Amino acid sequence: xxKRTIVKIDEEKCNGCGKCVAPCAExxxxxxxxxxxxxxxxxxxxxxxxxxxxxxxxLTVEERDTVEFDEKKAESQPRKTDISIKCFNxxxxxxxxxxxxxxHKMKSEWVCTHCLPMLIHG
Numbered sequence: 001x002x003k004r005t006i007v008k009i010d011e012e013k014c015n016g017c018g019k020c021v022a023p024c025a026e027x028x029x030x031x032x033x034x035x036x037x038x039x040x041x042x043x044x045x046x047x048x049x050x051x052x053x054x055x056x057x058x059l060t061v062e063e064r065d066t067v068e069f070d071e072k073k074a075e076s077q078p079r080k081t082d083i084s085i086k087c088f089n090x091x092x093x094x095x096x097x098x099x100x101x102x103x104h105k106m107k108s109e110w111v112c113t114h115c116l117p118m119l120i121h122g
Contacts, residue, residue, distance in 0.1 A: 008062045013056045045071075
C-alpha cells in the first residue's frame with residue numbers, strides 16, 4: 001500500500017451517464033448497475049481527467065492509502081472511444097486532433113489544441 005491520489009466517485013450524485021468512462025485512458029472506470037465505479041484502483045493514475053466531465057460533480061480526487069498504480073496493466077487495457085467526444089468549437093474528434101477537457105461558461109467540454117489558443121487569446 002502507498003499513499004497517493006486516486007479518483008473517488010460519490011454514488012449518490014452519479015447519474016450513470018458514462019461521460020467519465022472514455023476519458024479514463026487507463027480503463028479504471030466502468031458503469032456497473034447504472035453507476036460509475038472505479039473497477040480497479042491499480043488502473044487509476046489519479047490524474048482526474050474524468051472529473052471535469054461529470055455533470056453531477058460526483059467525481060473527486062482524494063489522497064489515501066491504496067495499491068500502487070500499475071502502468072503496465074493500464075497500458076494493456078483496451079482503449080475506449082466515444083464518438084461524442086469532440087471539440088466544442090470545431091467539432092473535430094480524437095481521431096483528427098488532440099483533445100483536452102476544460103470548463104467553459106460553466107460547462108465541462110472538450111477543446112482541441114488548435115482551438116485552445118483562440119479560446120485563450122480571443
